[in-house]
Each structure stands twice: as structure tokens, then as C-alpha cells.
Amino acid sequence: MYMVLTLLSVVPLFVLAQMGWIVLTEGSELKARGQNQARSTVEIPAMRGSILDRSGRALAINTARYDVALDPTIDGFEQKSAMFYRKFADLTGMSESRLRTTVAERYSPQYVMLYRGLDEMQRETVEEWDVPGLILSPRFARRYNYGTTAAHVLGHIDTDGTGRSGVELQYDDFLTGEPGWHAVKRDRRGRIKAFVGGTVVKPKHGQNVVLTIDLVRQAALEDELARGVKESGAKWGTAIAMDPNTGAILAMANVPTYDPNHPGRATSARRRNRSITDQFEPGSTFKLVGAAAAVEQDIVSLEDSVETGEGWAVFHGYTMKDVKAYGTISFAEVLSKSSNVGMAKTATRIDEGIFYQYARNLGFGQPTWIDLPGEVGGTLKKPANWSRTSLTSMSIGYEVSVTPIQLLAAYSALANGGLLVQPHVVKERRSVTGERLWTQRPDSIRRALKPSTTDALRPAFEKTVETGTATAAQVSGLEIAGKTGTALKVSGGKYSGDQARASFVGFFPADDPKIALLVIVGEPETSMYGGAVAAPIFQNIARRWVGTFPEVVDHIVAESDTASADVERMTAPSQTSPPTVQARLADASGDTMPDLRGLTTRDAVHWLQKHGVDVRLFGQGLVQKQSPQPGEPLPSTAMVTGE
Incomplete structure (x- = not known):
């Protein structure tokens, strides 16, 4: 017992001694460690x-x-x-x-x-x-400075500041x-x-x-799409515009839309970018594939006659119908009048493997690799999985599913001479000080068609707008080429005319395309046909856009001047602005709207653009009307109407 008590008394003394030794020999080091541990960091x-439009306007900022x-x-x-x-x-x-x-x-x-x-x-x-x-x-x-404008392109961020959709997600890093x-x-x-x-x-x-988009054009496209969807009683709509030569997206919109400032207030359907996530049977817009294959393989020429009979024909027990009987028409008219019978008859002469390859070459059944998240690749069955009716059905846009961006890319290939280009929405990246760090290099994925093929086909698609199913897409003085489409939606295992998707895809100017534009309207009530529902929206967008492209305005004016030169010399005053009228521009201050009446549209547009004004041009020749009126403050956008 004595030894136990002795040990108990010795141990505390030993511990105290050790503590004293540590303090004496290592105290300064421990103190430093304590001080370091007390130090911390705050992030x-x-x-x-920021996300800017192509002109530097801030769309999304902090x-x-x-x-x-x-x-x-x-x-x-x-x-x-x-x-x-x-x-x-x-x-x-x-x-x-x-x-x-x-x-x-x-x-x-x-x-x-x-x-x-x-x-x-x-x-x-x-x-x-x-x-x-x-x-x-x-x-x-x-x-997001402009609310819903370009919402599906911009996307939005999460509460922790992380990108959740659109450019915000794609370029989050x-x-x-x-x-x-x-x-x-x-x-x-x-x-x-x-x-x-x-x-x-x-x-x-x-x-x-x-971005590659321009705020003014984007707003105009959204405005016309929303108006068209409302007037047709449709449930939704999608529109995309692209430079067919570079793949730069000029505008992209969906209706209904949402406000990225308050993404939680919108349903997932409103936030979805239908342009790249939704796939549908394209209907007659897919006739480009069969037409390209048939022409490039020398199966048919645009002048060849095709017998469409009384407007119906039976293929492997399936009856195919046209809107009306066309009788014997040229293959060009098969396209411009959108004859299902004529297209299907032509397709039966095309090898299944060749038809499939042309569809693949034009980008169907695979992503376009646009720099936006969520893109789907569509559905294109391989010939081994086709039924007896697959070839004729696919030739008119059924038994195949495509996305809006795929369809626009395919028609851009028709517009640019046969190259399938990669769509993109980002032009460049810059440092916070404005230094350019990276620039998008436009790229083509492959050559889809020979230039001679697109040259041969283009007049038929121009005729579609001039006299065919898309006359509602016409813009005075502007040559447009394109194709209408009507696709019925499957409901209860059957195709329903009440749930159609009406579309029009085209490009302009037809002989030197600068803009390719697609409009799709979902489940319209007024009509299920693309020519009646989607083409007018295309027309309204094109009218508002044309004046914002100086090269297109110059092209229109040049074409108009060339076409009417002989007649004007014989029957009309010279199209050169009279000296007294020209003097108005020389005396104009640049702060107020000058009197443009009597000037040629070329001179008027040139002066306005020189002074930073976007122009909406209607008609050619001498200026008859203008808005704003002379003497009013110089606007950001002006309207000029020629003869």
C-alpha cells in the first residue's frame, strides 16, 4: 500500500516536470504554432x-x-x-x-x-x-439585362453561381x-x-x-415568332437564323419562353430549348434529301416529267396523297408544289443505301455539335431496319426524326454550295480587360453535296416561294428559296391533323445567301400547313432583318437597278438622285432625320448606315416614305419605303 501511494504522488510530479521542460525548450515553437492556427483565410x-452580343451589348452581367x-x-x-x-x-x-x-x-x-x-x-x-x-x-x-430576350441561348445560373443551361452551362469553366x-x-x-x-x-x-447573335435582330425574331404563334392559336413555336456560310447563329428563340432572372418561376417545358432538344418528323422539308440524291446520282433532272396522276398512289399497300391532283409535272414542280406522290415515285428509283447516306451526309441522325448543352441527335434508321414502306415514307419526311437545328444546317448546305457547317453561338472569349483570348474558327463538318447539285436544285426551291406552297414568305425585291413542311403528330397510335407541326425553312438572297432561317409552329389551330402558318412569320422576320444587313440591301438595290435599267431609261426619270435632293444630305447635320424622299433607296440607306442607323427597307427605286419624319431626332432604327 505504501508503494502505491508513493507512486501516485510521484507521477504528478513527473508530469509537471515534463510540462515544465516542454515549456522551457519548445515554448516559442508552440506559441508560433498556436498563432498560425489562429490565422485563417476568407475567400x-x-x-x-459577362455575356455580350456580337456588338458588345451586355446581355448577362454581375x-x-x-x-x-x-x-x-x-x-x-x-x-x-x-x-x-x-x-x-x-x-x-x-x-x-x-x-x-x-x-x-x-x-x-x-x-x-x-x-x-x-x-x-x-x-x-x-x-x-x-x-x-x-x-x-x-x-x-x-x-440578365433584357429579361426574356435570348433566354434559351443565355441559359441561367444556380443559386451557387453555377451555370445550369445555355451558354451559362456550356462555358461555365x-x-x-x-x-x-x-x-x-x-x-x-x-x-x-x-x-x-x-x-x-x-x-x-x-x-x-x-455571342454571334445581335440583340436587335434577336428581339425582332422573338417578336414576330410570338405574334405568329398567338395569331395561329399554336401551343409553341421555334425559330433559328444562321449564317449558312459560317454556321454562326444569328438568332434563336422559343415560345413560350422564360425570364432567366427568375428561372424557378418557369416550368421545365418553358426553359427547354426546343431548337436543339426536340425531335419531330419533318414532313416535306425532308424532301431535300431525296431531291439531292436523285439529282446528284443522275436519276432525274429538274426538267424531267413526273406523273402524279389524280393526286394519290399506293406504295406497298399504303396510300399516299397530295393536297390536290397535279397530273404530269416537272420534278422542279414536285418540289415547289410539294407533291408527295411525285417525290415517293422518284425515291423508288434510289438505292436504299444511297438515300440513307445522303441523309447522313446532310447531318441527320447525328448531333450538329452546336456549342449548347442538351442537343439530341435525332433518329435515322439504318436500311437494315427499314420496312417495305420506309423509303417512300422517309422521302416525304416520315419514319425519321430530326431537330430544328439539324434541319437548318441541312438547308444551309443547300445555300452555301454543299458544305455541312457546324453551328455555333459563341464568337469569342475575352479577358475582363477586353483582351481577345480565343476566337471561333468557322468549320465545315463535311462536303454533303457537290456545288453543281446545289446550283441545279436551288431554282426549284426559289420557285416554291415564287409560285409554289410558300408564296406567303415573299418579300418585295428579295429572292428567297425554301421549302414548306407539314408533319402530323402521332396521337393514340395514329397521325393527328389537330396536332400538326407546320414549318418553313429558307434562305436569302437566294443567289448569294447570307441568312438561313427556320420557323416551326407547333399544333396551330388556324391551319396545319407550313405555307399558311410558318411562311408568314418567316416573311415578317425577313422584312425586319433585311435592312440590318448592308450587303443584302446593296444586293437588293443592285438587282433592282440591273433589272429595271432599260425600262427606266425609256419610261422613267433617272434613278440618280437629282442634285437638289442630294444637296439635302450634304447639308444634313447628322443629329436629325433628313428628308430622304426623292433619293434612291441606295443613297438613303448608305447615308443612314453611315450615321449608325439600322434600316428597314421596303421596296426599291426612289424613296416615297420614311419614318421618322424629316427634322425628328436621328433614331437607332429607321424605315424607308421605295416605289
Whole structure:
């Protein structure tokens, strides 16, 4: 028992001795470790990059706000405290007494939150005061400046600032940036205080993304699409415009749409970008595939006669019908009048493997690889899986599923001489200071058709607009080529005319295409035909767009001048503006709208564009009407009407 008591008394002495030895020999090191452990870091968020339209207009931006905290124990604060309380009260609207009370009654001895939400100018002002102990912490919120405009292209972000759809998701890695940090101190309870002289690592802000779309054109396309959907009583609509030579998306819209500022208020259906996610049987717009295969394989020429009879024919027990009986017509008229019988008869002369290969060459059954998330590849069965009626059905756009963007890419190949180009919505990426970091290089996926084939086919698609099923797409003075489509939706295992998809896809100017445009209207009530529902929307968009492309305006005017030159010399005054009329432009100030009446449309458009005005041109010849009127302030957009 004595030995046990002795040991119990010795052990504490031994522990105390060891502790003393550690303090004496390692105390400074432990103290340093404790100090290091007390130090911590606070993240400095990186600013998400902006999304701009092709002209530099900010579509999606960050709004920065700053929270202000204070450590009043820091050396030097007391000397500046009176000045700080007075100026900060004036800056924020808080009372000086409230500020002093907040600091005096703070919970943490060395940390107190004073204010949340300084704007950028207020932050700069506070920093100029150079008050010791202040801690300014940024936080960012995303804002879409134009609400629903281009919503499905832009997409939106999550509550944590991560891209969830559209460009926001596709380019999230570039937009996000890298956060920085600054050193602070924490006590044993985790409370923060300022760390004077502590390390600060600045954040690397995200890159800015420049789109291929133009805000003005996008808004016009959305406006006309929404109006057309409403007038036709349709449930939804989709429209895409693309440069057929480069694949640059000029506009893309869906109705109904949503506001990316409040994505949670919209259903998933409204947020879905139908342009790339929805697939449907295309109907007669798919006749491009059979026409291209038949012409390029020398099976038929545009002038060859095709017997369509009384407007119906039976293929392997399945009856195919036309809208009406056309009798014997040329193959060009098979396309322009959209004869199902004529197309199916022609398709029976095409080898199944060849037909399939042309469909693949034109991009069907595979993604276009557009730089947007969620694209689907459509459905194109291999010949081994075809039924006896597959070839004739596919020749008129059934037993195949496509996406709107695939269909537009295929018609862009017809427009540009046979190249299947890759669509894209981003033009370039820039640093926060504006330095260009990366530029999109337009690329073609493959040669789908020979130039001689597209040259041969194009007149038939022009005739579709001139005298065929798409006369409602005509724009005065503008040559348009295209094709209508009507596809019935399967409902209850049967095709339903009440749930049709009406479409028109075309390009202009037909002989030198700059714009390819697709319009699809879902489940319209007024008519199920693309020529009656989708073509008028195409027309209205084209009318509003044509004046925004100087090269297209010049083309129209040049074509008009060439076509009418002989007649004008014989029957009309010269198309050169009279000297007295020209003098008006010479005297015009550039701040107000001049009197354009009597000028040639070419001269009027040239002057307006020179002064930064977008032009909507109707007609050619001499200017008869204008809006705004002479003397009114020079607008951003003007309307000019020729003879």
C-alpha cells in the first residue's frame, strides 16, 4: 500500500516536470504554432464573366455589392474614427449614433458587421478614406439585362453561381474564374478579426463571352415568332437564323419562353430549348434529301416529267396523297408544289443505301455539335431496319426524326454550295480587360453535296416561294428559296391533323445567301400547313432583318437597278438622285432625320448606315416614305419605303 501511494504522488510530479521542460525548450515553437492556427483565410469571390452580343451589348452581367465589417481595436482606427463615422453615415444614410452604438455593443471584441450592400462607387469612396481595420467583402449577383430576350441561348445560373443551361452551362469553366483570399485571425470561438499586413491573393475574374447573335435582330425574331404563334392559336413555336456560310447563329428563340432572372418561376417545358432538344418528323422539308440524291446520282433532272396522276398512289399497300391532283409535272414542280406522290415515285428509283447516306451526309441522325448543352441527335434508321414502306415514307419526311437545328444546317448546305457547317453561338472569349483570348474558327463538318447539285436544285426551291406552297414568305425585291413542311403528330397510335407541326425553312438572297432561317409552329389551330402558318412569320422576320444587313440591301438595290435599267431609261426619270435632293444630305447635320424622299433607296440607306442607323427597307427605286419624319431626332432604327 505504501508503494502505491508513493507512486501516485510521484507521477504528478513527473508530469509537471515534463510540462515544465516542454515549456522551457519548445515554448516559442508552440506559441508560433498556436498563432498560425489562429490565422485563417476568407475567400474573395471571383466575378463571373459577362455575356455580350456580337456588338458588345451586355446581355448577362454581375452586379457587385460589398459588405463592410470593422475591427476597431486595430492601431490607427481611433484617430480616424470620428471622420469615419461622420462620412459613413452620410454615405449610407445610417445615423452616426447608430454606427457608434453598433461598434460599442459588438459581440466580438475584434469584429463587427456594419453594413451590407455597398455599390461599386460607394466602395471606391470608402477605400479612399484609408481607415485602418475596415474589411470589405464582395458578393455578386447575376443579372440578365433584357429579361426574356435570348433566354434559351443565355441559359441561367444556380443559386451557387453555377451555370445550369445555355451558354451559362456550356462555358461555365471560362465564365467562373478563380476566387482569391485574404488572411484574417480567428479566436478560439471562431470569431473573425482583421489581420493587418496579412496576405491577400486577388481573384482571377471570369472571361467575357461574346455571342454571334445581335440583340436587335434577336428581339425582332422573338417578336414576330410570338405574334405568329398567338395569331395561329399554336401551343409553341421555334425559330433559328444562321449564317449558312459560317454556321454562326444569328438568332434563336422559343415560345413560350422564360425570364432567366427568375428561372424557378418557369416550368421545365418553358426553359427547354426546343431548337436543339426536340425531335419531330419533318414532313416535306425532308424532301431535300431525296431531291439531292436523285439529282446528284443522275436519276432525274429538274426538267424531267413526273406523273402524279389524280393526286394519290399506293406504295406497298399504303396510300399516299397530295393536297390536290397535279397530273404530269416537272420534278422542279414536285418540289415547289410539294407533291408527295411525285417525290415517293422518284425515291423508288434510289438505292436504299444511297438515300440513307445522303441523309447522313446532310447531318441527320447525328448531333450538329452546336456549342449548347442538351442537343439530341435525332433518329435515322439504318436500311437494315427499314420496312417495305420506309423509303417512300422517309422521302416525304416520315419514319425519321430530326431537330430544328439539324434541319437548318441541312438547308444551309443547300445555300452555301454543299458544305455541312457546324453551328455555333459563341464568337469569342475575352479577358475582363477586353483582351481577345480565343476566337471561333468557322468549320465545315463535311462536303454533303457537290456545288453543281446545289446550283441545279436551288431554282426549284426559289420557285416554291415564287409560285409554289410558300408564296406567303415573299418579300418585295428579295429572292428567297425554301421549302414548306407539314408533319402530323402521332396521337393514340395514329397521325393527328389537330396536332400538326407546320414549318418553313429558307434562305436569302437566294443567289448569294447570307441568312438561313427556320420557323416551326407547333399544333396551330388556324391551319396545319407550313405555307399558311410558318411562311408568314418567316416573311415578317425577313422584312425586319433585311435592312440590318448592308450587303443584302446593296444586293437588293443592285438587282433592282440591273433589272429595271432599260425600262427606266425609256419610261422613267433617272434613278440618280437629282442634285437638289442630294444637296439635302450634304447639308444634313447628322443629329436629325433628313428628308430622304426623292433619293434612291441606295443613297438613303448608305447615308443612314453611315450615321449608325439600322434600316428597314421596303421596296426599291426612289424613296416615297420614311419614318421618322424629316427634322425628328436621328433614331437607332429607321424605315424607308421605295416605289
